[in-house]
Amino acid sequence: MPNYSEKPTIIFDMDGTLLDLAYDDFIWNHQLPIRYAATHGCTLEQSTESLFQFYQQHNHTLNWYSTRFWSAKVGVDTLALQHEFKHKVALRAGCLELLNYLKSNGYPCWIASNADCEGLKFKLEQTQLADYFDVIISSETIGYAKESIEFWQQLQSLHPFQTDQAYFIDDTEKVLNSAKKFGIGNLITIAQPSSKGKIRTESPYPILQDLTDLMVMLEQAEDLKKYA
Numbered sequence: 205m206p207n208y209s210e211k212p213t214i215i216f217d218m219d220g221t222l223l224d225l226a227y228d229d230f231i232w233n234h235q236l237p238i239r240y241a242a243t244h245g246c247t248l249e250q251s252t253e254s255l256f257q258f259y260q261q262h263n264h265t266l267n268w269y270s271t272r273f274w275s276a277k278v279g280v281d282t283l284a285l286q287h288e289f290k291h292k293v294a295l296r297a298g299c300l301e302l303l304n305y306l307k308s309n310g311y312p313c314w315i316a317s318n319a320d321c322e323g324l325k326f327k328l329e330q331t332q333l334a335d336y337f338d339v340i341i342s343s344e345t346i347g348y349a350k351e352s353i354e355f356w357q358q359l360q361s362l363h364p365f366q367t368d369q370a371y372f373i374d375d376t377e378k379v380l381n382s383a384k385k386f387g388i389g390n391l392i393t394i395a396q397p398s399s400k401g402k403i404r405t406e407s408p409y410p411i412l413q414d415l416t417d418l419m420v421m422l423e424q425a426e427d428l429k430k431y432a
Contacts, residue, residue, distance in 0.1 A: 211311045212369040212390070212425075214418075217350075218317040220375035220397030222415075223327060224294040229398055231286055232259075239280045264351045264378060266343060269318040283322055293330045296399075298415035303336040305419050314339040316359065316372070318350050318379075339363050350379040356386035371422075373412065380409055392418070 216222055241251035258277060259268070267273045271283040306313050315337050317324050324342045328334045341359060348355040360367065368389040374380050375397035384391055393409045396402070404411060412418060 211309070212371055213312045213314060213365045214306055214422075215314045215316050215370060215372045215388075217372075217374035217376070217379070218315055218319060218324070218327065221373055221394055222296060222299050222315075222333065223331065224296050225375065225398035226400045227289075227292045227294060229400065230292060231282075231289065235285060235289065236274075236278070236280060236282065239285060240278050243279050264349060266347075266349050269323070269343060269349065270320045271323055272320070283326070286323065286326060290326070290330050293327055294399075295331055295333075296394075296415055299333075302415045302418055303333070305416075307336055309422075311422070312338050312365075314341070314363070314365075316341050316343075316350060316355075318343045320344040350374070351376075351382050353382050353385050356383060356388070360386075371418075373418065377407065377409070392421075 219225055219228055237248055237251045237255055240246075240255060241248045244251070246254075255278065262268045262273075271286070274280075274282045303313065313336055315324075315333075317340075319327065319342060321342045321344050324340070328340070334340065341363070343349045343355055346355050346358045346362075348358065350356075356367075367387045370388050371390040371392065372380070372383050372388045373392045373394070374383070375394040377393065380391045380393060391409050393404070393407045393411050395404050395411045395413045410421075
């Protein structure tokens with residue numbers, strides 16, 4: 205039998221939600237083209253175009269999130285590249301404040317990430333976030349990317365939770381759409397996944413300007429329960 209908590213389960217994406225997506229942009233859109241060009245003896249322009257075509261072919265698939273796949277595809281050790289610039293991995297503003305609040309108030313906290321197992325392990329070690337979470341899951345383990353409803357079905361099978369009460373926070377609309385089809389009740393997106401990127405002002409989902417805004421939302425929901 206599922207051991208449901210009185211508090212709703214809070215499920216977080218990692219990159220672009222808890223962590224600043226500027227790091228991933230730096231690795232995949234700036235450093236990898238440089239390394240690819242050096243490895244294959246082509247210009248940076250040619251390298252960027254080749255990688256862009258590869259990215260388009262595999263976007264929103266498990267391959268897209270696999271460091272092993274990309275290392276084999278492009279001839280560059282992409283995990284080593286990430287480790288080389290590990291000092292650039294950064295939490296989004298308010299991340300620790302929010303996680304400490306959730307932990308102290310008894311909310312079950314999960315990470316559901318499309319990052320592959322090695323990438324997930326690397327970033328959790330770098331940020332020291334693992335102890336905040338009751339469940340940490342990679343789409344590589346599930347066998348489906350979060351964009352697929354099968355991801356959520358498998359997650360529910362492995363770790364039962366009350367979908368209609370749960371909160372899921374992610375910076376990718378296609379992922380949120382999949383979670384909506386599955387039946388997760390509270391879906392929230394991020395205004396600025398990358399500190400160097402544009403600020404999102406429109407979405408079919410509520411937008412967190414700051415991670416700590418979630419604390420206010422949860423308190424309001426608790427108040428509604430009390431007076432329902």
